[in-house]
Amino acid sequence: MERYYVTTPIYYVNSTPHIGHAYTTIAADILVRHQRQRGRDTFFLTGVDEHAAKVARVAAEQGLSPQEYADRIAVAWRELPRRINASNDFFIRTSDEEHKRFVQGFLQKLYDNGHVYQDVYAGLYCVGCEAFKTEGELVDGKCAEHDREPEWIEERNWFFRLSSFQEQLLALYERPDFVLPAFRANEARSFVEGGLQDFSISRAGQTWGIPIPWDTDSVAYVWADALVNYLSALTYARPGENLVERFWPAVHHLLAKDILRFHCVYWPAMLLAAGYEPPRQLFVHGYLLLDDRKISKSLGNVVDPLDLIEIYGADPVRFWCARAVSFGQDGAASLEGLHERYERELGNDLGNLLSRTTAMVARYRNGTVRKAPTRDSDIAAALAPLGADVAARLDAFDVTGALERIWEVVRALNRYVEATAPWQLAKDEAQADALDHVLYDLVDGIRAVAVALSAYVPETAERVLEALHQPLELAWAEVAYGRTGDVEGIEAAPPLFPRLDAPAPAA
Template sequence: MAKPTFYLTTPIYYPSGNMHIGHTYTTVAADTMIRFKKQTGYDTYFLTGTDEHGQKIERKAQQAGVTPQQFVDKIVAETKDLWKLMNIEYDDFIRTTEDRHVKIVQKIFKQFYDQGDIYKSEYEGQYCAECEAFWTPTQLKDGNLCPDCGRPTEKAHEESYFFRMSKYQDWMIKYIEDHPDFIQPPSRANEMLNNFLRPGLQDLCVSRTSFKWGVPVDFDPGHVVYVWIDALSNYITALGYGTDHDELFKKYWPADVHLVGKEIVRFHTIYWPIMLHALGLPMPKQVFGHGWLLFGNDKMSKSKGNVVYPGPIVKRYGVDALRYYLMREMPFGADGNYTNEAMLTRMNADLVNDLGNLVSRTVAMIEKYFDGVVPEPGALEGPDLDLKATFEALPGIVEDQMNKLQFSIALSEIWKLIGECNKYIDLTQPWVLGKSEEGRPRLRTVMYVLAECIRAIAVYIQPTMPSTPARIYAQLGVGDDALKTWDSVKVFGQLKPGTVVKKGEALFPRVDIKKELEAMAAEAEKAEKKAEKADKKAEKKEEKQPAEPGVASFDDFMKIKLVAAKVIACERVPKSDKLLKETLDIGGGKTKTVCSGIAKYYAPEDMVGKTVVLVNNFAPRKMAGQVSEGMLLCAEDPDGSLRLLTVDGDVAPGSEIG
């Protein structure tokens, strides 16, 4: 029989900076869930990736003096290293700059346009480049500030395509009402219905002309697909949707769970389903909006300087300690708080005291009393039977909680078994039983029961702490893979008497919390100083540039790309007495459209055939309702009249000038 499938996605992260512990939280949750589903018999598919387009990346790349592609390539490489460090085993990593994605996004955009779901109009609003979000005047904070990040917004006015969301509003409301499991936790469903859908859904701006770093709209040059159609489609483009090789799509779609942060629930539970509905595709089964990982009750952000990166923590305490903390500390769905102190406190209590001690004590006692051989148990009685009952009830409880993505509750249930084992040792007092011959039969049973429980605990913690079970199995002498499966923990008594245990080093080192916090603070300070030094170095480099206004360096001059371009068509811009619109041959079979304020000095028909000088690397801008993709150089008379710079003789269009 074919296994049931399970397709899980993380959001695709925005690589404008390095991934921090917040991204790690989501990705570890996804990996834990996938490992659990694999363990319980599912054919799983795990997708993560990066959302690489947009104005913010374009700007960051410019600041760093690299191309946007170079900028994201570097961060993506570092992201993949981080996921490796965190023991994340994804099946695919989609990048929205990949061909396989870009082509299908263009196809989807065209289909929406052809179907009448997308129409062209004008956009007017305030735009935050940091958040890449438009805001209406009533949403702004203190007049002009972005309500999300508090930065000043800019007035944006441009031609855009819009998705007719309003057309699907009633369908969407009904869908959410009819599918109570679709949005989790349920409180988020009410938020969507009451705050966005019932008041009336606004049509969504889905293209931009003010920046270039995006998926080009292939039937309307100058437009790039704006964020949501590009980003959300990743969940199906990664599976080969819309191509000739869509086996994965057929096998795994619809997704079982889209895991998202609560700030993007709206896009995943309103816009994405509407897009899918418009494409005639089935809905994802569930969108789970988890809470934020806060730092001392503050949202983690670079501008606040309170970002925690997982690297140093993993280096000091191991990946499993961090994974455990992230999954255990916060109820999934609510906001949680990250502090080093809480992480170390949990490590000492849960991992060192509860789990680590149980394993080392049990193995040590089997070595001491039975020469390291797991004894044959006698008939179970009283406390043995209580423990056995807990043991056999646990698979159902854990499965139930994990399927609801309640990692924290599932782990606390597993730790109840660990706690009961520790109590069982106190109650049965093996050190007393070991003193007399009469105690031996009882001691055999107690040691067997403990060893069997520890075996099951190793199975249970595998999804959250993938590298710890092997270390437990090694100490317990469990080599048979059949004893490491989910099925093997459903019935008590699978461990074979006669198994030889071997004491190893402690699973987790006990730490002196005060000392560790000091050491971590010192390390953070050192890293900060290093970063400061690097900043100063960069500043110095900048100082070499002439500071005097009006004096350009050679580097400044080289930034401007001038080319020879041939005018192949020219017309007046309607409703403007100043502008001419020229179509320019810029070589390589490419053309550009430019608007110039020369209508008073040149007739359109006189322009055709001239070879002019074009500034070729300006961002496109809007002039009198037209998109201008560059600027022609002119000489200006003292009286203000303009004459074009032209190139003497015949040169190929696109020839560089400089």
């Protein structure tokens, strides 16, 4: 059986979740739900990164120990996947004892394999990025990402020989789909070609973190700890089972572009150094921009995804995230856009289609649909390529394109209602057969679309299938024409997406 392991980055707990985190988690959930529909053996991991230096600082500001602070804020983070209806198999916290032990073993392997040495490090460090900065990367002496001056840090650290992995990394990038989209692979490749500097995997003078096993006065650099979560989780997510053999290296890492270097360069090198296979694939996405600015707590422009879910429900927010911006690119999104898609696309295109269809079946056929597929059906033609097209796009992480492909069929179904005018056919007894075929095609078409959409809007898909009195069968083979059998008892369905007030202008 083919395996599909998908990860989100683990999120820093120095703040509460915002829409940018929900965005990655939603995309990962769409991908993994889809792969499950295709019968793949899947695993979906998300979680939080607790060992950042800034976590200790924020905790101190609040008069708490780092662990107390992390325990409190982890509650909101654990809530995020639940609220957006993400079907993660495990939620990792880097303060989990099992993770800490695994990281120590992993770093020990790097050390034992001769890839670690001690040196003095001095440089400019941005606490926001948790990374050293070169003068060239600064704008007016400040980190462009965080609009703050980096600090001068000088200490004795343990270094990982990243520079010795240049050739192996370049060979990896020869794999055409190792890093996607292609322009991100080029970005990683040019970074490696530009010459790699060894990087420090330890921090002296800190206590919040995982002790370096051979030098317990130092703790692991937060990235040397965090990246390893993708492996460590597999060793304890299911008590008594080690899933490493099963899911490594069948992993697909999703990440935003600001952490490309850590994931596409440092991580594969660390894995090779420790004796593991590099990941199967990395997909680097852009930012969902509200008002053309990156949605980020550090810039104070925050939309709480949980607030949006309160108003619209999880499915419309998932739909909007997948559709508002082409996944992979940066793009502007707005709350008005969310409202508009809720009304026009979900409410009208899909919701009205279901309401009209079920109302007509109830009215003209007493709620009964007889199995009546036809060979030259327009709906059969529209559905024929859908399953393969959507699968191909989602295999290439084209979350937005796959949804647009499904929506083409939703629009075709709406055109079909107008073109066949069942309300006219119903007036003419001689057209009884034609009406049966049209109603069958509509019910069957909506059913197939619901199955195709269920990775995006799982609750809605279920409600559509229930309204059509269809079994809750989500296997991908159901995205095909003519799978609906005889049905009875269909009633006019209530609106899937009731009208809501437009959002108030942002305060």
